[in-house]
Amino acid sequence: MPVIDITQLSYCYRENNPPVLQDVSLQIYSGQFVGIAGANNSGKSTLCYAMSGVVPHLFHGKFSGNVKINGISTLEHTVSDISNQVGLVLQKPDNQISGMRFTVFEEVALGLENRGFERETIRKRVSEMLNLMELSSHAERSPFHLSGGQQQRLALASVLAVDPPVLILDEPTTFLDPSGAFHLFSILQKLQKEGKTIIITEQRTDLLAAFTERVIVLQEGRVRKDGSPQNVLTTPDIETAGIGRTRYTKTAELAKKNSLWQTDHALPATLNETIAGLRIRKNTDDYKN
Amino acid sequence: MLFIDRPGWLHKLHPFTKLVLLLLSAALAYLTGLSIGSLSLLLAACLLLIISGGIFSVSAKMVIRIFLPLILFMVPIHGLLNPANTTEIFSFHGIVFYREGLFFALKTLMQLGVVISASLAFVFTTHPADLITAVSHASGSISIGYLLGFPLLLLESMRERVVTIQNAQRARGLEIDGNIFRRFTSLGPLLFPLLIGSIVGIEQRSIALEVRGFKIHGPKTSLRLVPDSLLQKLSRRLMLTLAVILPMLHFFR
Amino acid sequence: MSFSQRLKEDFTTTTIVLIAIAIVINMTVGQVVSMLKLPIFLDSIGTVLVGLLAGPIAGGLTGLLTNLIWGMITSPVAAAFSPVALAIGVAAGLCARYGLFKTWWLAIIAGVIITFFNAVVAVPIRLYMFGGITGSGADFMTSYMLALGKDLFGSVVVTVFTSNLIDKVATALIAWAIVKALPERTTDRMPQAKYVVSAA
Numbered sequence: 001m002p003v004i005d006i007t008q009l010s011y012c013y014r015e016n017n018p019p020v021l022q023d024v025s026l027q028i029y030s031g032q033f034v035g036i037a038g039a040n041n042s043g044k045s046t047l048c049y050a051m052s053g054v055v056p057h058l059f060h061g062k063f064s065g066n067v068k069i070n071g072i073s074t075l076e077h078t079v080s081d082i083s084n085q086v087g088l089v090l091q092k093p094d095n096q097i098s099g100m101r102f103t104v105f106e107e108v109a110l111g112l113e114n115r116g117f118e119r120e121t122i123r124k125r126v127s128e129m130l131n132l133m134e135l136s137s138h139a140e141r142s143p144f145h146l147s148g149g150q151q152q153r154l155a156l157a158s159v160l161a162v163d164p165p166v167l168i169l170d171e172p173t174t175f176l177d178p179s180g181a182f183h184l185f186s187i188l189q190k191l192q193k194e195g196k197t198i199i200i201t202e203q204r205t206d207l208l209a210a211f212t213e214r215v216i217v218l219q220e221g222r223v224r225k226d227g228s229p230q231n232v233l234t235t236p237d238i239e240t241a242g243i244g245r246t247r248y249t250k251t252a253e254l255a256k257k258n259s260l261w262q263t264d265h266a267l268p269a270t271l272n273e274t275i276a277g278l279r280i281r282k283n284t285d286d287y288k289n
Numbered sequence: 290m291l292f293i294d295r296p297g298w299l300h301k302l303h304p305f306t307k308l309v310l311l312l313l314s315a316a317l318a319y320l321t322g323l324s325i326g327s328l329s330l331l332l333a334a335c336l337l338l339i340i341s342g343g344i345f346s347v348s349a350k351m352v353i354r355i356f357l358p359l360i361l362f363m364v365p366i367h368g369l370l371n372p373a374n375t376t377e378i379f380s381f382h383g384i385v386f387y388r389e390g391l392f393f394a395l396k397t398l399m400q401l402g403v404v405i406s407a408s409l410a411f412v413f414t415t416h417p418a419d420l421i422t423a424v425s426h427a428s429g430s431i432s433i434g435y436l437l438g439f440p441l442l443l444l445e446s447m448r449e450r451v452v453t454i455q456n457a458q459r460a461r462g463l464e465i466d467g468n469i470f471r472r473f474t475s476l477g478p479l480l481f482p483l484l485i486g487s488i489v490g491i492e493q494r495s496i497a498l499e500v501r502g503f504k505i506h507g508p509k510t511s512l513r514l515v516p517d518s519l520l521q522k523l524s525r526r527l528m529l530t531l532a533v534i535l536p537m538l539h540f541f542r
Numbered sequence: 543m544s545f546s547q548r549l550k551e552d553f554t555t556t557t558i559v560l561i562a563i564a565i566v567i568n569m570t571v572g573q574v575v576s577m578l579k580l581p582i583f584l585d586s587i588g589t590v591l592v593g594l595l596a597g598p599i600a601g602g603l604t605g606l607l608t609n610l611i612w613g614m615i616t617s618p619v620a621a622a623f624s625p626v627a628l629a630i631g632v633a634a635g636l637c638a639r640y641g642l643f644k645t646w647w648l649a650i651i652a653g654v655i656i657t658f659f660n661a662v663v664a665v666p667i668r669l670y671m672f673g674g675i676t677g678s679g680a681d682f683m684t685s686y687m688l689a690l691g692k693d694l695f696g697s698v699v700v701t702v703f704t705s706n707l708i709d710k711v712a713t714a715l716i717a718w719a720i721v722k723a724l725p726e727r728t729t730d731r732m733p734q735a736k737y738v739v740s741a742a
Binding site: 049052054080081087095096097099106112115142155159 | 417418421431434435438439442443445446490493494495496497498499500501502503504505506507508509510511512513
Binding site for chain 3: 290291319351354355356357358359361362363365366367370371372393394396397400401404405408409412417420432435436437439440441443444447448451454455465469472473475476477479480481483484485487488489490491492494495498499503504
């Protein structure tokens with residue numbers, strides 16, 4: 001059974017506005033690391049909201065279709081209940097700080113306090129989270145005094161503290177520098193290895209290619225492509241959906257034009273694949289000589 | 290914030306105990322018709338509270354800051370102009386000071402002195418996080434803790450944003466020195482980006498709160514402990530009763 | 543629907559966050575305005591905005607909490623005037639509900655009404671708690687009125703009303719303009735914004 005099962009989902013924020021999502025159906029399975037790509041206004045955020053119950057519970061638009069988390073429809077639960085199953089991290093780092101707690105440590109504890117966990121459990125859990133997010137040395141600082149990257153990891157620690165099996169991140173790297181974005185992705189990879197299901201919307205295809213195992217492309221509220229990053233991210237027509245292919249794909253394409261690439265070998269999306277592809281060609285050349 | 294982090298017996302009291310003490314001193318100062326003599330006793334008690342609480346020097350600075358302008362306006366205005374003035378006390382180059390007005394000023398300043406020193410005993414010794422925990426615990430509502438905590442925490446980063454906006458608008462040649470009408474028209478470009486940006490950001494902030502279990506039902510726990518005691522609970526009851534009964538005794542006597 | 547139920551309905555998470563943001567707005571706008579050296583403070587703009595967007599109860603709460611928090615972080619004197627700030631929020635919310643924020647000229651009238659509510663609550667506090675004097679520039683006005691032979695009550699009333707009139711009218715106008723400028727997506731989420739926006 002998929003962890004998230006979406007069938008024929010359509011949504012618009014206001015009655016007479018054009019739909020933001022149209023007839024979206026997809027299944028996400030436990031332990032997957034899924035990237036969602038698409039131009040601005042392609043429906044990425046709305047899809048994230050739909051998978052965490054924010055849509056339709058907190059927006060009163062027109063909702064049709066069905067979103068099930070572990071077999072239960074989001075319509076049957078409150079956002080708070082769903083948050084035990086699905087953790088949601090948003091785009092702007094400082095908008096996600098609760099503003100109710102004076103230290104980073106207490107900020108992470110908030111979700112656990114709200115759910116009535118024992119004090120000792122809370123301490124243990126928060127320490128684990130801060131370690132994992134490499135924030136332990138900032139435990140006693142004000143959450144508002146952290147850098148964007150640190151605040152984003154704090155937001156992740158805060159939703160992760162209650163141990164939801166699924167994590168959804170809506171363009172979490174927009175306000176981060178490249179190293180901060182890479183850091184966040186490598187933490188997510190670690191979490192995936194621990195068994196979490198990760199769903200992330202992201203514009204930078206090189207990060208999607210390097211870390212995810214499945215990429216979904218949205219265009220005008222519809223699913224255009226869905227497959228392995230290597231398959232999806234190398235096809236030229238994703239550029240029409242407003243997504244730039246990685247520089248590795250472009251390098252290989254150029255190599256192909258200049259007969260430096262085996263014609264029957266698929267185009268790559270990552271650095272390693274590009275090097276491997278070039279090596280194959282070199283080996284065949286060496287063999288011929 | 291005004292909180293001073295140092296050990297002291299006032300620091301160890303429950304926030305509500307200090308708040309009720311503040312309420313009681315305000316009730317005594319304003320609603321029980323105390324004479325100047327009794328007011329000075331009350332003021333002395335407040336002073337004792339502040340000294341024993343180890344916050345004398347900071348409080349003294351604050352009291353001077355608040356009272357200097359008050360005294361400067363209060364004494365001459367009432368001493369010279371209070372409509373009840375009849376008895377001359379002394380004159381200085383033809384400017385006459387009156388007894389009634391000066392007494393009125395003195396009494397008002399003493400009443401204010403009681404309330405302000407009791408307030409200082411509260412704000413200097415209470416960490417806002419303890420107040421928030423105590424209020425959330427007593428009301429069973431997270432919202433009120435949020436409403437108290439968020440402004441305290443966000444104020445600083447918001448002030449930084451204001452400076453950024455000011456610099457940006459200045460760089461764009463915003464009129465800040467022209468005549469008053471021009472300066473009024475500059476209000477819009479200065480305020481709109483700040484205000485509209487903050488209001489539009491509410492959507493994400495409230496989503497972030499909801500997905501953190503802001504509205505979750507059921508029992509809650511708290512990492513932060515605010516110590517309370519039976520003695521404090523009883524004295525709060527007693528002080529509250531006094532704060533209600535003493536003014537009533539005064540009015541119905 | 544009972545009062546407490548209505549209160550719960552009105553206080554969605556969005557309203558709570560709006561109130562918290564508005565408190566910060568109240569506390570920072572003064573800093574912006576001081577740069578222009580104008581005879582106004584606009585320190586209740588957040589309170590009035592909440593009144594317009596979320597109604598009188600939320601508006602009043604915003605004012606009350608702003609001054610209580612001011613009391614915690616700057617000077618306890620601010621806390622003494624928290625009932626005044628509460629009255630401003632309630633007045634703004636009521637004005638909006640009765641359609642007094644539909645156009646810019648109605649907003650000016652609303653500003654005058656808010657000034658009136660402000661005075662009704664501020665005068666007794668100034669008079670009984672501070673003996674009519676608060677140690678600010680407005681005291682010159684009070685002493686001038688006293689010198690003209692007015693009684694203390696009358697002098698304080700005149701002082702409070704005149705020193706607030708321009709400020710509250712400007713506050714009402716700016717609040718009106720801001721609500722009009724907000725995107726639909728935002729006003730849609732605010733429980734009372736319809737009373738202001740629907741005229742458009």
